[in-house]
Amino acid sequence: xxxxxxxxxxxxxxxxxxxxxxxxxxxxxxxxxxxxxxxxxxxxxxxxxxxxxxxxxxxxxxxxxxxxxxxxxxxxxxxxxxxxxxxxxxxxxxxxxxxxxxxxxxxxxxxxxxxxxxxxxxxxxxxx
Numbered sequence: 776x777x778x779x780x781x782x783x784x785x786x787x788x789x790x791x792x793x794x795x796x797x798x799x800x801x802x803x804x805x806x807x808x809x810x811x812x813x814x815x816x817x818x819x820x821x822x823x824x825x826x827x828x829x830x831x832x833x834x835x836x837x838x839x840x841x842x843x844x845x846x847x848x849x850x851x852x853x854x855x856x857x858x859x860x861x862x863x864x865x866x867x868x869x870x871x872x873x874x875x876x877x878x879x880x881x882x883x884x885x886x887x888x889x890x891x892x893x894x895x896x897x898x899x900x901x902x903x
Contacts (some may be wrong), residue, residue: 806880810887811889814818817872817889818861820845824870828863831898835861840871846872853877854887867873868893 817854820842828838833901839861846857854874871890 813876821889821891823895828868829893831896835863
């Protein structure tokens, strides 16, 4: 079958238009996978921090240190501008983790936020 002269190059034009769109879709899928992983890592870091801060005799700084260590070990390059805030009073320990996910799609800045709260452990003597 012979092609007409005005149809030459149609496949090339279609490929030039379709390939960037497909690449963008692939990058978006990867980016949201990274976001999902980063969000779960931040949640785990907040839980670890709350677990460390709730122990009897511990402080909010202990929870903050534990959450920071967890984030540094689990996702050293995945999340940047990490901010960890820990508070502890007589009843509850709370750790909050915030950060920005590493962007592979230019201009797409996704932030994560996770927090965990737990009751503080304390000794209560038996009452008769």
